[in-house]
Amino acid sequence: MSDFVYIVDDDPILRDILRSALLHHQNLHVQCFISGDAFLRDCEDRDPGVLLLDVQMPGSSGIDVLRHLSSEPKRFETIVLTATGNIAMAVEAMKYGARDFLEKPFEVDQLHRRIDQAFEALCTDRAANQSKRKAMALIASLSVREREVLSRIADGQANKVTAHELGVSIRTIETHRAAIMNKLAVTTISEAVLVAARAGMLRSSDVAETTDESVYRSGTNHG
Incomplete structure (x- = not known):
């Protein structure tokens, strides 16, 4: 070519x-x-x-x-x-x-x-x-609520805080997290955050501060 x-x-x-x-x-x-x-x-x-x-x-x-x-x-x-x-x-x-x-x-x-x-x-x-196009297509497969949960995950927000602010149970947030990882075809939450960053969903500063998998693993930081 x-x-x-x-x-x-x-x-x-x-x-x-x-x-x-x-x-x-x-x-x-x-x-x-x-x-x-x-x-x-x-x-x-x-x-x-x-x-x-x-x-x-x-x-x-x-x-x-x-x-x-x-x-x-x-x-x-x-x-x-x-x-x-x-x-x-x-x-x-x-x-x-x-x-x-x-x-x-x-x-x-x-x-x-x-x-x-x-x-x-x-x-x-x-x-x-x-x-970026691939990441945008993956993010588009998420529901509005799943994108909201992913955004809060990227901010390092704990599951219980997210559940409280969205008025749902912790189990519901855990279900959303599992669905997000499945739809984005990733095995870790930090990988999901990177997909969101490539799609332009997050600021680059968010990614630099929140791609440590230990922050996401339990979902219990920030309270």
């Missing part, structure tokens, strides 16, 4: 140089665009990949393209192409999600290294997104 590189630059000579330098590198599939507007047209149908993006172009600038992409789920790792010394523009681009920047002119080996690093980052992002 080819990895996609999208070259967006209004300079036809530079587009050809970049395309020639990349065509036979790591089985890349290279597509060129003469403007930011041309790239954004039907952008949602493009495969994820690495974007080589000129900053200063007629119509939509590189910054405009990045602003547009920042409003969508991330599918591209962007390397901004800038004129020598235009660091301020590169920094502005990185504020809108660009991964890296290259000053023109640059060496082919340097370009290849940056492209390879961008694809490594893209693979990491894909894996994280897949993990």
